[in-house]
Amino acid sequence: MSINIEEVRKQFPILETQVYNKPLVYFDSAATTHKPQRVIDKIDEVYKTLNSNIHRGVHYLSNQATLAYEEARNKVQGFINAEHSHQVIFTSGATAAINLVANSFGETFINEGDEIVVSTMEHHSNIVPWQLLCQRKKAVLKVIPINQDGDLEMEAYKSLLSDKTKIVAVTHVSNALGTVNPIQDVIDLAHEKNIPVMVDASQSVQHIGIDVQKMDCDLLVFSGHKIYGPTGTGVCYGKEDLLNQMVPWQGGGEMIHKVSFTETTYNELPFKFEAGTPNIAGAIGLGEAIDFVSELGVDNIAAYEDELLQYATNKLMSIEGMRIIGTAKKKSSVISFLINDIHPFDIGTLLDRMGIAVRTGHHCAQPIMDLYEIPGTLRASIAVYNTKEEIDQLVAALTKVAVMFA
Numbered sequence: 001m002s003i004n005i006e007e008v009r010k011q012f013p014i015l016e017t018q019v020y021n022k023p024l025v026y027f028d029s030a031a032t033t034h035k036p037q038r039v040i041d042k043i044d045e046v047y048k049t050l051n052s053n054i055h056r057g058v059h060y061l062s063n064q065a066t067l068a069y070e071e072a073r074n075k076v077q078g079f080i081n082a083e084h085s086h087q088v089i090f091t092s093g094a095t096a097a098i099n100l101v102a103n104s105f106g107e108t109f110i111n112e113g114d115e116i117v118v119s120t121m122e123h124h125s126n127i128v129p130w131q132l133l134c135q136r137k138k139a140v141l142k143v144i145p146i147n148q149d150g151d152l153e154m155e156a157y158k159s160l161l162s163d164k165t166k167i168v169a170v171t172h173v174s175n176a177l178g179t180v181n182p183i184q185d186v187i188d189l190a191h192e193k194n195i196p197v198m199v200d201a202s203q204s205v206q207h208i209g210i211d212v213q214k215m216d217c218d219l220l221v222f223s224g225h226k227i228y229g230p231t232g233t234g235v236c237y238g239k240e241d242l243l244n245q246m247v248p249w250q251g252g253g254e255m256i257h258k259v260s261f262t263e264t265t266y267n268e269l270p271f272k273f274e275a276g277t278p279n280i281a282g283a284i285g286l287g288e289a290i291d292f293v294s295e296l297g298v299d300n301i302a303a304y305e306d307e308l309l310q311y312a313t314n315k316l317m318s319i320e321g322m323r324i325i326g327t328a329k330k331k332s333s334v335i336s337f338l339i340n341d342i343h344p345f346d347i348g349t350l351l352d353r354m355g356i357a358v359r360t361g362h363h364c365a366q367p368i369m370d371l372y373e374i375p376g377t378l379r380a381s382i383a384v385y386n387t388k389e390e391i392d393q394l395v396a397a398l399t400k401v402a403v404m405f406a
């Protein structure tokens with residue numbers, strides 16, 4: 001089956017938006033994807049028909065809400081092929097999930113002098129929580145370099161792994177360059193030395209899919225709002241044994257078994273890591289978004305988006321002065337670029353006036369910009385609702401802008 005683009009687009013009401021009297025052309029899905037009507041309806045339905053707090057009520061609505069929330073967890077479990085649903089912890093996003101890991105794994109396993117390995121191409125949310133941990137524990141952050149194409153330097157990676165390395169935390173796909181990392185090699189090499197690996201799947205789960213058992217990653221995180229789900233949702237998956245060993249991070253209701261002033265004991269997975277009232281409607285909405293993606297088929301989405309990525313890359317290259325930042329061997333859904341020495345913000349602002357939404361700046365990945373010695377880039381990112389016609393519009397607009405500045 002291939003993607004029926006008219007059918008897909010019909011499901012996203014926001015694509016009807018007019019921007020300055022021009023039809024919206026949205027190439028900022030790496031920041032957040034739009035939501036199909038069924039996700040919007042699902043959230044509406046939750047508040048209209050089953051709004052109630054979960055897990056603690058004896059009454060009808062509370063039971064209905066709990067069932068729907070846990071069904072959403074089962075959907076995530078199936079989607080990433082986790083062995084058990086209790087390995088899926090709902091969070092408010094990838095950032096919250098990484099902070100959970102850095103704090104909880106960090107508190108349990110990281111001591112003075114230990115090393116944590118990340119890469120140069122990480123999003124700030126997979127750098128700063130580890131830096132905070134390193135400051136607290138007097139641990140050391142080691143960084144896998146990348147080459148000018150935006151590929152990980154795998155030999156350097158191997159040489160960073162040692163008895164001191166306690167965790168590797170690496171992104172699957174770079175949000176700033178589009179690089180698809182050889183994540184299986186990253187994991188396998190770490191495992192040869194019994195080092196656990198956390199994968200940031202924020203930019204891969206919606207484009208190329210995830211099978212946590214096949215990957216054998218120890219921890220994996222992603223945001224719900226980048227996979228057609230609501231904002232304020234995310235997931236932290238972990239291997240059961242590891243999650244059981246990790247001390248809780250946030251305390252509060254639901255995460256406890258028994259509280260007293262002499263001793264407090266903690267709840268079992270996944271509740272140990274879900275303190276307080278969660279984003280109930282959001283999680284249920286995320287379940288609906290996962291149904292949307294599953295029904296289209298991740299493989300179909302990947303094939304369609306790859307075609308768009310190729311098409312866009314070739315077309316953009318035809319623009320005078322075009323410089324694509326990130327030319328890795330394998331890429332997904334993101335094209336970062338500059339035109340001559342025009343500031344990306346100026347181009348982004350002019351594109352906006354033509355109805356075209358792209359992102360400008362460092363994309364929360366400043367170390368990458370330092371590497372390329374640039375202040376930032378323009379980033380066009382692709383989702384399943386984009387079309388070749390929209391790419392043509394982007395290329396025509398950029399050509400116009402390049403001429404204006406020349």
Ligand code: PMP
Nearest residue numbers: 093094095123125175202203223
């Ligand atoms: N990791 C990557 C690779 C990302 O692209 C993002 C979002 N741009 C994040 C982490 C953080 O996600 P969020 O802001 O949704 O928590």
